[in-house]
Amino acid sequence: MSKMALSASIILRQGLRCGRIIQASNTAMVSQLRPLHDDQAVLPRLPVPQLDDTLNKYLKTVKPLVTDEEFHLTEEIVKKFGASGGIAHRLQNKLINRAEATENWLSDWWMNAAYLDCRGPLVVWSSPGLVFPLQEFRTLDDQLNFAAKVIAGTLDYKIMVDQKTVPVERMGKDTLDMSQYFKILGTCRIPGVTRDTIQFYGQSVHPPKHIVVAHNNHFFKIDVYGKHGEPLNVRQLVHQLRNVVERSTHPAIPVGILTTQNRNVWGKAYKQLRKDKTNKASMEEIQRCIFLVALDGPVVNPTGNIMTDAALSCVHGYGPQGYAGNRWYDKTLQFIIGKKGAVGMTYEHTPAEGPPVANLMDHIMDYINSGGDKSEADVKKDLQLPAIELSKPQRLMFNINPDLKQDIEEAKVALESLVGDLEMTCFKFTGFGKNFIKSQKLSPDSFIQMAIQLAFYRIHNEPGAHYESASTRKFLYGRTETIRSCSVESVTFAKAMLDKELPVNEKTAALRSAIEAHKNYVKDAVNGLGVDRHLLGLKLAAIEAGMDVPTLFMDVGYLRSSHMRLSTSQVPARCEAFMCFGPLVPDGYGCCYNPRSDAIFFGTSAFNSSPETDSATFREALEQSLLEMQDILLRDRVKANL
Numbered sequence: 015m016s017k018m019a020l021s022a023s024i025i026l027r028q029g030l031r032c033g034r035i036i037q038a039s040n041t042a043m044v045s046q047l048r049p050l051h052d053d054q055a056v057l058p059r060l061p062v063p064q065l066d067d068t069l070n071k072y073l074k075t076v077k078p079l080v081t082d083e084e085f086h087l088t089e090e091i092v093k094k095f096g097a098s099g100g101i102a103h104r105l106q107n108k109l110i111n112r113a114e115a116t117e118n119w120l121s122d123w124w125m126n127a128a129y130l131d132c133r134g135p136l137v138v139w140s141s142p143g144l145v146f147p148l149q150e151f152r153t154l155d156d157q158l159n160f161a162a163k164v165i166a167g168t169l170d171y172k173i174m175v176d177q178k179t180v181p182v183e184r185m186g187k188d189t190l191d192m193s194q195y196f197k198i199l200g201t202c203r204i205p206g207v208t209r210d211t212i213q214f215y216g217q218s219v220h221p222p223k224h225i226v227v228a229h230n231n232h233f234f235k236i237d238v239y240g241k242h243g244e245p246l247n248v249r250q251l252v253h254q255l256r257n258v259v260e261r262s263t264h265p266a267i268p269v270g271i272l273t274t275q276n277r278n279v280w281g282k283a284y285k286q287l288r289k290d291k292t293n294k295a296s297m298e299e300i301q302r303c304i305f306l307v308a309l310d311g312p313v314v315n316p317t318g319n320i321m322t323d324a325a326l327s328c329v330h331g332y333g334p335q336g337y338a339g340n341r342w343y344d345k346t347l348q349f350i351i352g353k354k355g356a357v358g359m360t361y362e363h364t365p366a367e368g369p370p371v372a373n374l375m376d377h378i379m380d381y382i383n384s385g386g387d388k389s390e391a392d393v394k395k396d397l398q399l400p401a402i403e404l405s406k407p408q409r410l411m412f413n414i415n416p417d418l419k420q421d422i423e424e425a426k427v428a429l430e431s432l433v434g435d436l437e438m439t440c441f442k443f444t445g446f447g448k449n450f451i452k453s454q455k456l457s458p459d460s461f462i463q464m465a466i467q468l469a470f471y472r473i474h475n476e477p478g479a480h481y482e483s484a485s486t487r488k489f490l491y492g493r494t495e496t497i498r499s500c501s502v503e504s505v506t507f508a509k510a511m512l513d514k515e516l517p518v519n520e521k522t523a524a525l526r527s528a529i530e531a532h533k534n535y536v537k538d539a540v541n542g543l544g545v546d547r548h549l550l551g552l553k554l555a556a557i558e559a560g561m562d563v564p565t566l567f568m569d570v571g572y573l574r575s576s577h578m579r580l581s582t583s584q585v586p587a588r589c590e591a592f593m594c595f596g597p598l599v600p601d602g603y604g605c606c607y608n609p610r611s612d613a614i615f616f617g618t619s620a621f622n623s624s625p626e627t628d629s630a631t632f633r634e635a636l637e638q639s640l641l642e643m644q645d646i647l648l649r650d651r652v653k654a655n656l
C-alpha cells in the first residue's frame with residue numbers, strides 16, 4: 015500500500031469505531047436531519063480550532079511514540095506546514111469558510127470518511143456489539159417472551175422519540191445535541207459499489223409500522239401496530255414470534271451473510287439481487303423496518319466465558335457455522351435473542367454513537383423489570399378487549415440464482431477467516447468501581463484510561479498509540495473527537511509503576527500527573543479542540559481543492575501516532591451491560607468499558623493473526639494494573655497519615 019493510501023486508510027479506519035427519505039449521497043442533508051428537540055438549533059457550532067494550538071498539541075502526542083531523531087523530523091515538517099503564508103493557513107481559511115457556510119463543518123465529511131466510504135466489512139471492523147444483562151432461558155417460551163418484551167420495550171421507547179420527549183442529556187451544565195436519537199429507528203445503510211448511502215425511513219412521510227424477525231436465516235415481516243395505531247402487546251407479539259418459529263424449522267440459504275462482505279463486493283451482489291422483483295421487495299421490507307430481531311439457537315463453540323460468548327454472538331454471530339446468516343448487518347438496530355439467554359444487539363455505527371443505543375437498552379431493561387409491557391390494570395383492560403385479528407407474519411422470499419449462490423459461498427469463506435481471527439475476553443472487574451476512584455478525588459474515566467496505558471506498557475514494554483472517543487455533542491450535530499490518551503506523562507507513569515525500586519509517593523505523583531494530562535485532553539476534545547478532527551478537516555480540504563495531500567500526513571510521526579493500537583471507549587449503562595468491538599489495527603486491542611459504582615465491565619478484543627497481542631493476556635495485565643494503582647493510592651495515604 016502506498017504511504018498516502020496507508021495514511022488515508024488509517025484516517026478512515028479511525029472513525030470506525032461507532033415519503034421524505036434522506037440519502038447520504040445528498041451530503042448536505044445526511045447528518046443534519048432536524049434535531050430531536052426544537053430548541054436545539056441554538057446549540058453552539060463546532061469550532062475550527064486555532065492552527066497553532068492544534069499543531070503544538072499534535073507534536074506533544076507524537077513525542078512518546080517516536081525516537082528523538084524521528085521527532086526532530088516531525089518538528090521540521092510541522093514547522094514548514096504551519097509557516098505563516100504556508101499551505102496550512104490556506105487550508106485553515108477553507109475550513110473557516112466552510113464553518114461559516116454550514117451548521118457543522120465536519121459532520122458530512124465525517125459521515126462519509128468514517129463510515130460510508132469505508133469498504134471493509136461492517137462485521138468486526140465497524141459494528142459494535144452491545145451485550146444486555148445475561149438471561150437464563152430454559153424453554154422456547156422463555157426465549158420468545160423475552161424477545162416480545164424487547165420489542166414492546168423498544169416500541170414504548172419509540173413513543174418518546176416520536177413525541178420528542180426523550181429527556182435531553184447534559185454534560186455538566188451543557189445541553190447535548192439529541193439528533194442521534196432521531197436516527198436509530200427505521201434506519202438502514204445501503205451498500206454501494208464505491209460509497210454506501212444511508213436511509214432514514216423513520217423520518218419519511220409514511221414511516222414503517224413493521225419489524226423484521228430472522229430465524230434460521232428466514233426473514234419475516236411482522237406488523238407491530240393494531241388498526242388504531244396501538245402497539246401490539248407482549249401476548250400478541252409472542253403469538254407472532256411463535257408463528258415465525260413454527261414456519262422456519264429448517265435453515266434457509268443464508269442470504270443475510272452477504273451483508274458481512276467487503277462493501278464493494280456486497281454492493282455488486284446487491285445490484286444483482288435487486289434485479290429480481292421478489293428480492294427487491296423483500297430487501298426493501300428489511301431496509302424499511304423499524305428494527306430487526308434475530309432469534310438464534312444456542313452458543314456455538316462456547317469459550318467457557320458466557321460474557322464472551324454473548325459478545326461474540328453480537329459482534330459476528332459465530333460466523334457462517336453459527337448465525338451470521340440470521341442477520342442483516344446493514345440495519346442500524348438488530349436485537350439478538352439467543353436460545354439460552356445470550357441477549358444483545360449489534361448496531362450499524364453510521365448514524366450514532368453508543369450512548370443513544372445504550373440508553374435504549376436501559377429503557378428496555380427498565381420496562382421489562384418494571385413488570386413487562388403493562389400495568390395490572392392495563393392487562394385487565396386488554397383481556398376485556400375483543401382479540402384483534404393479527405395478520406400472519408409475512409415470509410420475505412428470495413430467489414437465489416447460481417451467481418448469487420456463489421456470492422454467498424464466497425461471503426462465507428471471507429467471514430470464516432474474519433471470525434477465526436477475532437478473539438475476545440469480556441469480564442466484570444470487581445476490585446472496585448467509580449466510587450473508589452472518586453474517593454481519591456480522581457476522574458474515573460482518566461484513571462481507567464491510564465490503567466489501559468499501563469497494561470499495554472506492561473505487555474509490550476513500549477507505549478501504544480491510544481484512541482478514546484470523546485463526545486462533541488455539546489455542539490449542533492456533534493459526533494466525536496479522539497482523545498489521544500498516550501502522553502509523555504502516561505509513559506512516565508507506566509515506567510514508574512513498573513520500577514520496583516521507586517518509592518510509592520513518586521508512583522502516585524506520576525499517576526496523578528498522567529491523569530491530569532488526560533483530563534486536560536478530555537476537556538479540549540469535548541470542546542471540539544482536539545487534534546484528529548482538525549487534521550482530518552485540513553486533509554479533506556486539500557483533497558477537495560485538488561491539492562496534494564500535505565507531507566505531514568505521510569510522516570512517521572503522523573503514521574505512528576495514528577496507528578491506534580488501543581481503540582477504547584467508555585459506554586456507560588445503568589444496567590449490567592457492556593459494549594464491545596474489534597481492534598482498529600491488526601496488532602491492536604479493542605477495549606470498551608462500562609464503569610459502575612463498585613465494578614467495571616470490560617469487553618476486550620485482539621486478533622489471533624497478530625503474534626504480539628492476546629486479549630486474555632491483556633485482561634490479566636489490565637486487572638493487575640487497576641489493582642496496583644489502587645494499592646499505591648491506599649499505601650500512599652497510609653504513609654501520609656503516619
Ligand code: COA
Nearest residue numbers: 032367368369452455456457458459460483484485583584
Ligand atoms: N474527583 C471526584 N469525582 C470526579 C473527579 C474528581 N477529580 N473527576 C470526575 N469525577 C466524577 C464526575 O463528576 C462524574 O460524576 P457523576 O458520576 O456524578 O456524573 C464522574 O466522576 C465521571 O467523570 P469522568 O470519569 O471524569 O468522566 P466523564 O463521565 O466526564 O466521561 C468521557 C469522560 C470522555 C468518556 C465523556 O466526556 C464522553 O465524551 N463520553 C462519550 C464517549 C462516547 O461517545 N462513547 C461512545 C463511542 S461509540
